[in-house]
Amino acid sequence: MVTRPALAAEPGTPEAEASVLCLRDIQAADAARVLAHHGLTLTLVDEGAPIPGSYWGEPEAGIIASEVFVRPDTPVHSMLHEACHLIVLPPEQRARVHTDATDSVAEEDATCYLQILLADHIPGVGRDRLIADMDAWGYSFRLGSARAWFEHDAEDAREWLARRGLLPTPVDG
Secondary structure, X not given: OOOOOOOOOOOOOHHHHHOOOEHHHOOHHHHHHHHHHOOOEEEEXXXXXXXXXXXXXXXXXXXXXXXXXXXXOOEHHHHHHHHHHHHOOOHHHHOOOEOOOOOXXXXXXXXHHHHHHHHOOOOOOHHHHHHHHHHHHOOOOXXXXXXXXXXXXXXXXXXXXXXXXXXXXXXXX
């Protein structure tokens, strides 16, 4: 039986948002290795500086072409989410991306699913922590939580990724 990690505060509140794992809490080289496996570059921006290509604004990650921009206070879930938007695109389409990469609900679902899978390849993160952080940040799923969606309602996302050869996603290292 899988249980959901307890949240420190009500999802979407400043307290919950403050409890999520950020880039400063992990080894950036581990995240960079995972992204590089998929042809992406992780670019660190100075604390307090604007994040290029950030759709939601700081501290959320930004994307431009094959680069994912983060600061030390960028949540790991945000870095993975934006990276996965690029991963699901054919490399020739990545070059045209600036800030917003989503073309469809199916692509967004595939992005969410893939970010959970990739979390297992970053030491100190893992899917359980990432799912808890997604809920704390306020991601919204019709089954009420990221875990319920991932385990019981994401077949279409898995199939979308499988058709494009993006499952499984081993990372050497």
